[in-house]
Amino acid sequence: MRRELSFLESRPSWLRGSFVALFVLTTVYGISLWALPPSAAERPGRREAEPNPKPAPAAESTGLFSALSELDPEAKAEVLRAFVERSAEDLLLLERAAAEGKAGDLRFLAHRLRGSSLALGATALAEACLAVETSSDDDAPTRLTALRDALEAVVGQVEAETRARPSA
Amino acid sequence: MPRRALVVDDDAVSRLVLSHMLRGLDWTVEQTADSPEAAARLNATDFDLVISDFQLPSGTGIDVLHAVEQCPRPAPFVLVTGIIGYSSLPTEVTGRLAGQLTKPVSSETLRSMLRRLFPAGSG
Structure with missing residues (x-):
């Protein structure tokens, strides 16, 4: 971590800010994926993520x-x-x-x-x-x-x- | 006050589908399976519309048409069938029909026929 920070210290301040923002966003997203229950992630419009999609009844086709x-x-x-x-x-x-x-x-x-x-x-x-x-x-x-x-x-x-x- | 229709068909499934479609369009519906029962209903109640299958156990839809025409206020009569072409009906009969439907009857076809027979504002 210290090595990473020293790497950042040698960079311009705007680039350091970007790296920090990216790090924070990635961490927050990772935590949210781990913490949220599956039902919250399977919202309408995300049906492609369903592990076992139900086959459409043959009659419909x-x-x-x-x-x-x-x-x-x-x-x-x-x-x-x-x-x-x-x-x-x-x-x-x-x-x-x-x-x-x-x-x-x-x-x-x-x-x-x-x-x-x-x-x-x-x-x-x-x-x-x-x-x-x-x-x-x-x-x-x-x-x-x-x-x-x-x-x-x-x-x-x-x-x-x-x-x-x-x-x- | 909703309009009242009589649906005549010996096939319970066809009768049920047509009745549900009509109820969905705010009609009150009575059903019978054969022409003698239909004649009895027509004697007892005023209907705004009669829809009958052609092939019935005791005869044909034309028998129901005769019964409708005996009423003091004859309702429009619609013949529905899946077996004969209307071209095979005599002109004398087709001229007395208010409409003709072929099975399977779609909701849209039924709605369109009702709009023609009962234009908005016709009571």
């Missing part, structure tokens, strides 16, 4: 739920709950209609599920529903399998959305 974007969180949650309940029920009814060879029921139920899908903005699921609506007796089972897969994917995204935003 696919446009799913975009049709619900202007609903308040409680309304959106009610719609998503209704979708999960009704779609599970409709899938059971669809499988029963297919097993019993009731083509009219199959088309009606697929149409209703297509309406729910479109209301959510789930276009891939809506297309799978349309494929069942327009299927012949022979290809209905295959298309119903595709519909079930598409529905499972959407329900998975609904559950991820609900977990990510419990009030959504």
Whole structure:
């Protein structure tokens, strides 16, 4: 320290002042980083510093739920709950209609599920529903399998959305 | 006093979304799932607007349109659907519609249609 000071003493006064100011500022900044709790450092606008950022729900990037974007969180949650309940029920009814060879029921139920899908903005699921609506007796089972897969994917995204935003 | 709408759709999710959108625009909303129930509501209550899906369990939205037209003060009737092109509806029917909506209905489309049907200051 004494050596550092003697080094400064041989410098012009304005330079000595600058070194001292720099030393003080660096020390104060270092102490503040050490002393402040992490929550105070993680202010909005510093998200890049988050060690484990939460991945954005996949649904947001696919446009799913975009049709619900202007609903308040409680309304959106009610719609998503209704979708999960009704779609599970409709899938059971669809499988029963297919097993019993009731083509009219199959088309009606697929149409209703297509309406729910479109209301959510789930276009891939809506297309799978349309494929069942327009299927012949022979290809209905295959298309119903595709519909079930598409529905499972959407329900998975609904559950991820609900977990990510419990009030959504 | 808020305006009153009747939403008719057998799909609960579509009905719910449309109802929430309307409530967000300060409307009072009643909902039914089929045309006979809709006719009963129309007999009992005055509505300022009726929005119906085309495909219904007991028939079509056109049955609801008939019920609206029987009312002493028929409300504007809007048909909403995701299955048919409106070009496939007879002109005789499309001429009686106050509006047409295609699923998924966005808030902006709904707002724009309501502004057209109920211009500011129209009561």
